[in-house]
Structures are given as structure tokens and as C-alpha cells.
Amino acid sequence: MISEGHKNYELMLNLQLGIRYSVGKNASITRALKPADFDPKEKFWTRFPTEGSKCTPPHQSVDFRWKDYCPMVFRHLREMLGIDPVNYMLAICGSDALRELSSPGKSGCLFYLTQDD
Numbered sequence: 001m002i003s004e005g006h007k008n009y010e011l012m013l014n015l016q017l018g019i020r021y022s023v024g025k026n027a028s029i030t031r032a033l034k035p036a037d038f039d040p041k042e043k044f045w046t047r048f049p050t051e052g053s054k055c056t057p058p059h060q061s062v063d064f065r066w067k068d069y070c071p072m073v074f075r076h077l078r079e080m081l082g083i084d085p086v087n088y089m090l091a092i093c094g095s096d097a098l099r100e101l102s103s104p105g106k107s108g109c110l111f112y113l114t115q116d117d
Contacts, residue, residue: 002097008110010061012100015112016093017048017059018066026075027085037072044068091116 002012036042046066052058078088092098096115103109 002100002112006100008100012098012112013059013061014048014064014066016098017057017061018046018064018068020089020093021046021048021056021066022068022071023075023078023085023089026071029072029075031072033072033076037070040069042070042072044071 002009006012044067046056046068047053047063048056048059048061048066049063050059050061078085091114098112098114101111101113103111
């Protein structure tokens, strides 16, 4: 469990804030997917300063930049799988902390799990 004082606490907060921003921003857009939506170059950078901006809320973490890859594709995937955007955001960004799982492989990757897995 990641809690305040954990070495990756700020990373978890930044992930939650970036996901909340991305999902909320695209939740109301309803249009068919275009081939360009699948292009790996289809990404959007957003800066999250601690004091907030016209697009982002103030937060208590460090300044960070968020890269949102193929947002319309992921929005459509959630829709096709019947995943409600509000429930999705609550599971990931709600009051419960994420759990960190280290990869047993060479990469040393970290995975973050919600309380409902």
C-alpha cells in the first residue's frame, strides 16, 4: 500500500491526477473513432504546476507533465467494455491509496493496483 512517506507517494498522486484529468476531459466527447486516433503520435502533453492552471487544478505534489496517449481510443475501449467513467475514476483516483506491485522480471517495472484490482 502506498501512503504518505512512501518513496513513490508523489508518483501515485501524479498518476491519479493525470488519469482524473484525462478521463474527465474526454468523457463527454462522442464521435466515431478515426484512423488518426490510433496513431502513436496522437498524444497530448499537459503541464500540472502545483499552483494549478486554467486547465488543471492546484495540487500538493511537485510540478509534473502528463502525456496522454491516444485518448479517444482508450475512451472508446472503456465505453465498449461497459466501464462507467465515474466508477473508473473513483476506483483509481478515489480516497483509497493504490497498491504497488514490483515485477519479478529484469525490467523492475512497477504496477499499480486499485483496491478492487
